[in-house]
Structures are given as structure tokens and as C-alpha cells.
Amino acid sequence: MQPILEVYNLSKCFQIRSTNTPRYLSLRDSLRNLLFNPKKKSEYLWALREVSFEAKPGERIAIIGKNGAGKSTLLKILSRISPPTNGKAIIRGRLASLLEVGTGFHPELTGRENILFNGSILGLKRAEIKQRFDAIVDFSGVGSFLETPLKFYSSGMQMRLAFAVAAFLEPEILFLDEVLAVGDAEFQKKSLQKMNEVAQSGRTILFVSHNMTAVRQLCSRGMVLEKGKIKFDGDIGKAVDYYLGEIKQNSAAIWVNNIEKPTKVFLEKIIISDAFGFQKTEFLSSEEIKIEFYTNAFENVSQFTIGFDLYRHGVLLSRSRQIDSIPKPKVLTGEKNIFACKIPAWFLHEGTYCIRPFLAIHFVEYLSNVHEHVELSIEVQLDASRSTLHGNLNQKTQPGLIFPMFEWSVI
Amino acid sequence: MNRRNDYIPIQIITPSKKIKINLKELWSYRELLIFFSWRDIKVKYKDTTMGVLWVVLQPLALTALFTMIFSNKLQTYAGKLPYPVFVLSGLILWQFVSGSLTVAANSMELNAKIIKKIYFPRLIIPLSALLNSAFDLLFGLLLLLVTCLFWEVRIEWANILLALPISVFLLSVACLGLACLLSMLNVIFKDFKYIIPFFLQVLFFTSPVFYDANSFGDGWWAEFFSWNPFSAAIQVFRRGISTAELTWNVVVKPLVSATLIFVGGLIVFRKTEKNIADLI
Numbered sequence: 001m002q003p004i005l006e007v008y009n010l011s012k013c014f015q016i017r018s019t020n021t022p023r024y025l026s027l028r029d030s031l032r033n034l035l036f037n038p039k040k041k042s043e044y045l046w047a048l049r050e051v052s053f054e055a056k057p058g059e060r061i062a063i064i065g066k067n068g069a070g071k072s073t074l075l076k077i078l079s080r081i082s083p084p085t086n087g088k089a090i091i092r093g094r095l096a097s098l099l100e101v102g103t104g105f106h107p108e109l110t111g112r113e114n115i116l117f118n119g120s121i122l123g124l125k126r127a128e129i130k131q132r133f134d135a136i137v138d139f140s141g142v143g144s145f146l147e148t149p150l151k152f153y154s155s156g157m158q159m160r161l162a163f164a165v166a167a168f169l170e171p172e173i174l175f176l177d178e179v180l181a182v183g184d185a186e187f188q189k190k191s192l193q194k195m196n197e198v199a200q201s202g203r204t205i206l207f208v209s210h211n212m213t214a215v216r217q218l219c220s221r222g223m224v225l226e227k228g229k230i231k232f233d234g235d236i237g238k239a240v241d242y243y244l245g246e247i248k249q250n251s252a253a254i255w256v257n258n259i260e261k262p263t264k265v266f267l268e269k270i271i272i273s274d275a276f277g278f279q280k281t282e283f284l285s286s287e288e289i290k291i292e293f294y295t296n297a298f299e300n301v302s303q304f305t306i307g308f309d310l311y312r313h314g315v316l317l318s319r320s321r322q323i324d325s326i327p328k329p330k331v332l333t334g335e336k337n338i339f340a341c342k343i344p345a346w347f348l349h350e351g352t353y354c355i356r357p358f359l360a361i362h363f364v365e366y367l368s369n370v371h372e373h374v375e376l377s378i379e380v381q382l383d384a385s386r387s388t389l390h391g392n393l394n395q396k397t398q399p400g401l402i403f404p405m406f407e408w409s410v411i
Numbered sequence: 412m413n414r415r416n417d418y419i420p421i422q423i424i425t426p427s428k429k430i431k432i433n434l435k436e437l438w439s440y441r442e443l444l445i446f447f448s449w450r451d452i453k454v455k456y457k458d459t460t461m462g463v464l465w466v467v468l469q470p471l472a473l474t475a476l477f478t479m480i481f482s483n484k485l486q487t488y489a490g491k492l493p494y495p496v497f498v499l500s501g502l503i504l505w506q507f508v509s510g511s512l513t514v515a516a517n518s519m520e521l522n523a524k525i526i527k528k529i530y531f532p533r534l535i536i537p538l539s540a541l542l543n544s545a546f547d548l549l550f551g552l553l554l555l556l557v558t559c560l561f562w563e564v565r566i567e568w569a570n571i572l573l574a575l576p577i578s579v580f581l582l583s584v585a586c587l588g589l590a591c592l593l594s595m596l597n598v599i600f601k602d603f604k605y606i607i608p609f610f611l612q613v614l615f616f617t618s619p620v621f622y623d624a625n626s627f628g629d630g631w632w633a634e635f636f637s638w639n640p641f642s643a644a645i646q647v648f649r650r651g652i653s654t655a656e657l658t659w660n661v662v663v664k665p666l667v668s669a670t671l672i673f674v675g676g677l678i679v680f681r682k683t684e685k686n687i688a689d690l691i
Contacts, residue, residue, distance in 0.1 A: 014689070026600055026601050026602040027600035027603055027606070028602055030600065076688065078424065079529075079530055080422070080530040081526075081527065081528070081529070081530050081688045082685075082686065082688040082689050083424075083426050083427070083685045083686065084424065084425070084426050085426055086426060087425075087426075088423065088425045089423070089424040089425075090421065090422070090423050090424075091421070091422040091423075091424070092420075092421050093420070094420060095422070097528075097529065099527075099528045099529075100528045103524065103525055103528045104525045104529070106450060106454060108453075108454045108457055109450065109453060109454065113450075116446065117446050117449075117450050120442060120443050120446040121443060121446070121525060121529055121531065122529065125442060126442055
């Protein structure tokens with residue numbers, strides 16, 4: 001059978017202007033550079049490098065990889081949103097690309113009007129939208145609010161409406177970028193079921209996701225991207241294993257102290273995990289982060305403090321010690337302790353954070369010099385399923401070093 | 412679904428450097444163009460009374476203002492037309508120009524979210540800005556008709572029905588070219604938007620909206636006005652109302668310049684369009 005999608009040596013290169021100038025141009029700067037500084041420094045970043053693969057009709061392929069591995073870039077090129085630098089792709093069939101749910105939703109328009117516009121922008125003809133209109137409304141469950149402007153919808157309702165339109169696209173090739181993670185648990189189940197239905201009906205699907213459960217359920221083949229290259233292409237189970245293995249290898253969720261000689265209180269190891277004890281260093285902002293410090297005391301120490309400094313971009317965000325919440329800071333000879341600290345969900349922002357542990361007798365002396373050379377990094381991604389009125393959360397809509405969910409209410 | 416069995420669309424994605432416009436594709440997206448314009452009109456006229464009122468009130472207020480200031484001094488140059496009719500006829504066309512260019516210039520930024528997530532011919536965006544202004548123009552024309560009746564200007568329909576399309580065509584071609592150019596310059600240079608109001612102001616004063624181009628005699632200015640498509644469009648339109656004769660030589664020069672603006676704008680547009688998702 002002729003492949004429905006062929007990709008040959010697809011590459012994409014981004015030009016990054018020297019780091020201290022902004023990403024965009026300004027006329028003023030350009031004119032000045034033209035006059036005084038004709039040489040432009042630029043760096044190149046290959047977001048995709050010679051990616052080649054084929055997809056047969058009906059194949060359901062998951063594209064997995066870390067943030068910045070080139071997954072979204074690949075989908076963007078295949079969706080013709082941005083052009084490749086090199087290479088070629090051939091697509092045989094009608095394509096729908098869902099890189100986001102609710103593209104083009106306008107708060108001033110009513111639910112009905114938004115269905116029409118959203119459908120149209122996703123490539124449906126007017127007649128096709130009309131034909132599916134009732135099914136879309138039915139699926140979304142917002143029937144009684146059809147004539148209400150979208151701005152009065154809750155974000156959950158907006159998401160449901162958006163997904164409903166997308167679910168009835170019925171193209172031959174479908175690109176999905178993490179759109180499953182919308183709505184409440186019940187609707188997620190419903191949408192996953194719908195996607196399964198779509199998948200079973202013989203459509204070709206390319207699915208980008210971090211949700212390994214959804215990926216396993218939906219896809220039969222997996223491609224692991226790393227730094228713009230395909231590292232693995234094959235059975236979905238093996239692909240997921242490969243990817244998870246890769247993560248474990250590359251990041252240190254466990255740090256074992258094999259550099260120091262035993263001190264009065266010895267820090268044996270540090271383990272970073274999620275709330276369920278699964279060791280990892282990449283977290284969603286909706287996940288709790290647990291940091292455990294394993295200590296072994298060789299002497300009695302009162303006023304014992306153990307804790308860590310949290311850095312981001314070299315800025316000290318916070319210093320936290322066990323004595324902040326545990327009142328009696330005392331360890332006895334021979335005691336083995338695990339000091340566990342939880343960083344709550346919805347506290348850290350998207351990005352890389354650095355943890356520097358320290359052990360001390362409070363305000364007297366350091367018990368070890370781990371604080372000088374031990375750094376553990378954790379990676380946080382914003383949970384895309386949490387969306388606000390102004391769209392998906394990201395660094396732009398939510399500036400700042402941290403992102404705590406303060407409690408708001410109207411009184 | 413049998414409706415798609417008739418053909419399989421094949422798309423080939425390569426790093427192309429062509430500037431050619433795919434008219435066939437553009438045509439297949441005509442519904443989206445309508446939807447785009449419809450959406451913007453809908454949003455603009457959402458609280459309908461204010462929307463319509465705004466489109467009518469603005470030229471009306473300006474007409475009153477210009478009449479108060481200039482009617483004595485410029486009436487002699489307005490030809491057969493009463494000065495208010497003369498000014499209003501220029502103003503409603505000008506509103507088309509400034510409206511479409513202002514909207515188009517910011518349109519890429521406004522639609523950035525869509526552009527980054529979905530492919531469609533980006534030309535639809537400036538085109539829909541033009542269509543929206545055309546919609547406003549309809550109200551303007553109605554207003555002009557009422558004004559003409561009020562000042563008892565004799566209307567020769569045959570004349571107007573020839574002049575109006577020519578005039579609107581000239582404006583549309585030139586505006587689309589400029590809209591393409593400005594929208595993309597706005598994408599490339601983040602500070603370009605500060606220049607646009609100034610640019611429009613220059614365009615306003617160098618087009619005979621509230622004065623008559625003929626009053627400048629035969630010199631350098633006359634040559635400028637004959638090449639300026641905006642000026643020509645206004646003059647052609649006024650000739651239509653005042654039942655003056657329409658000659659081809661009035662149309663040819665601005666048609667050439669409008670086409671040049673159009674092609675230039677389109678080239679810049681097509682060149683930038685490909686990378687637009689990475690730029691905005």
C-alpha cells in the first residue's frame with residue numbers, strides 16, 4: 001500500500017540572534033545596525049535533523065520525547081504552519097491538525113457562532129459543519145448555552161465545546177498535540193473514548209503527548225525524538241520503555257554521596273520523586289515534588305538543620321529547612337533518618353530549578369560541604385490541561401519566577 | 412464519506428522559495444475568508460446601535476468640522492458640488508482606506524494565535540480587513556445619498572454606477588497592496604506600528620479629501636495627484652457625483668501605480684508569509 005505520509009530528511013533550523021538582543025527586530029535597531037554595526041552575530045539551532053519516516057493509512061503513531069526534542073516543530077512543519085529548512089514531505093489525503101483546542105475561539109461570539117468559525121478554520125465546509133452541528137452540540141453538552149457569548153462560559157465548557165468541534169473533523173490524517181488533556185475526568189474519559197473511535201475507523205494519526213497511558217492506549221507505533229533526531233521507531237510499548245529508560249539514565253533523581261568522608265551527620269543520598277514515590281526529575285506543575293534526604297548520624301547533634309536552597313536562573317528563590325516545620329532539631333548517634341520535604345503542586349513555574357542541599361548546626365557550622373558542590377536540577381512543565389480565560393498557561397501569560405496558585409474569591 | 416472519494420489531495424512540503432500565489436488554493440478557502448470577515452463584523456457591530464452609529468457619526472462629524480472651517484475658502488474649488496457633499500464623498504472613501512489599513516496592519520498580531528496553530532492562506536487576513544471596510548463603506552454610501560438628497564444634488568445614476576466601481580477598484584488594489592506590506596512590516600519590525608498613524612496622516616493630507624486637487628494647477632503637484640491612486644479614486648468618484656465627464660487618462664496612471672503597489676506589497680507578503688509562524 002502507498003504510504004499516506006512520507007517524510008524525507010526533514011530538517012528545521014532556527015536562527016537565534018545573539019543572546020543579549022531580543023528575538024524580534026525593531027526598525028530602530030535595524031537602522032542603527034545598518035549604519036554602525038553591519039556584522040550580525042547569530043547562532044543556529046537545529047530543532048529537527050534529517051527526520052525520515054513513512055506512515056501507512058490507518059497507522060497510529062505516537063511521537064514522544066522531552067520538551068524541546070522537536071515534536072511540535074515536526075507537527076508544525078507537516079501542518080504547513082512553518083516551513084522546513086531542508087527535506088521534503090508528501091501528504092496524500094485531507095489533513096486536519098489539532099495543535100491546540102479552540103483555535104480561533106472568540107469571547108464575544110456565541111457558542112453557535114464559535115462552532116461555525118472554529119469548524120471553518122479547521123477546514124470544514126459550511127455544509128459539513130451544518131451536517132454535524134447537532135452531534136457537536138450533543139457531544140459538548142453545552143446545548144442550553146448555544147446563544148450565550150463564549151466569555152460567559154466556564155473554561156471547562158469552552159474546552160468541551162472546542163474538543164467537540166475537533167472530534168467531528170473526520171479527516172484522513174489527523175495530527176494531535178496533547179489535546180486529550182482537557183476538561184474534567186469524566187470528559188477526559190469521554191474524549192479518549194472518542195479518539196479511540198476515530199483511531200479505529202482507519203484514520204492515520206500522529207499524536208504528540210507526554211501522557212504515556214494515553215499514548216499506549218491510542219497508538220500502535222511510537223517514535224522517540226531526541227534533540228531533533230529520531231532515536232527509536234517501532235512498537236509503542238518498546239518506544240515508551242525506551243523513552244522512560246532514557247529519562248532515568250539522563251537525569252539524576254537519586255544523588256548518592258560518594259564524594260565525602262563520613263561527617264558528624266552524614267548525608268547519604270537524596271531522592272527526588274513525585275507524590276507516589278516514582279523517581280523522576282521532570283514534573284508537571286500540577287504535581288507535587290518530594291525530596292528526601294537520607295542521613296546517618298555518627299554523633300549526637302542538637303540544633304541540627306538540614307535543608308536546601310532553591311535556585312532558578314541563579315536567583316535564590318527560597319531556603320527551606322526541616323526546623324521550619326519540625327520543632328525538635330536533634331539527632332542521636334546511630335540514628336538513620338529520612339527528612340522528606342514536599343514542594344506543593346502549583347508552586348513552581350515552567351523551567352529548570354536547581355536544588356542545593358546543606359547540613360549544619362544551626363548558625364554554628366556546616367556539617368558537610370555538600371552545599372558547595374552538590375546541585376540537583378528538576379525540570380517543571382506547565383500542566384497544559386489547566387487553562388484560564390486568556391488561553392493556555394505559559395511564560396507569556398504568566399510571567400515570573402514561580403507560579404503559585406493563590407486563592408482568589410469575590411466577596 | 413463518499414464526498415471525498417473523487418480525488419485525493421496531495422500536498423508536498425518543501426522549503427520553497429517561490430513567490431507565486433496559489434489562486435486555486437485561495438479560492439478553495441473562500442468560505443474561511445467570509446467567516447473571517449463575518450466574525451470581525453459581528454464582533455464590531457455586536458452592540459449594533461453603537462457599531463452602525465460609529466461608522467456614520469465619524470464622517471458626519473468630520474464633514475461638519477471641515478465645512479465650518481473650510482467651506483468659505485474652498486467652496487470655489489469644490490466645483491459644482493456643495494462643500495459638505497464634496498467633503499463627505501472624500502471622507503467615506505478615506506474611511507475605507509484608513510479603516511482597512513489600520514486593521515490590516517495589526518491583523519497578524521491580532522490573529523497570531525490562529526496563525527501559529529493552523530494553516531490557511533495568510534492572504535485571507537488582509538483581504539478580510541478590506542472586506543470589513545467595504546461593509547462600512549456601504550453605510551457611508553447610504554449616508555452620502557441622504558446628504559446628496561438634502562443638498563439637492565442631482566444624481567445621475569448611470570454616471571455614478573460607472574465611477575463608483577472604478578474608484579473602489581482602484582482603492583482596493585492599492586489598499587490591498589499596502590495592507591500586505593504594512594501587515595508584514597509590522598511582523599518583521601516590532602516598532603513599526605508607531606509609524607502607521609503618521610503614515611496614514613501623510614496619506615490623508617496628500618489625498619484631496621477636503622480640498623480639490625485641481626486647485627493646484629498644472630505643476631508638480633498635479634502630476635503627483637494624477638499618479639496617486641487614492642487621489643485618483645476620490646476624483647473619479649466625485650466626477651461621478653457631479654456628473655462631470657470621465658476620461659480614461661484619469662484612470663490609467665493611477666491604475667499603473669496601484670498595480671505597482673499591489674505587486675510590491677504582495678512580494679513582501681509572500682516572502683514573509685512562509686516564516687510568519689516563527690516570527691510572531
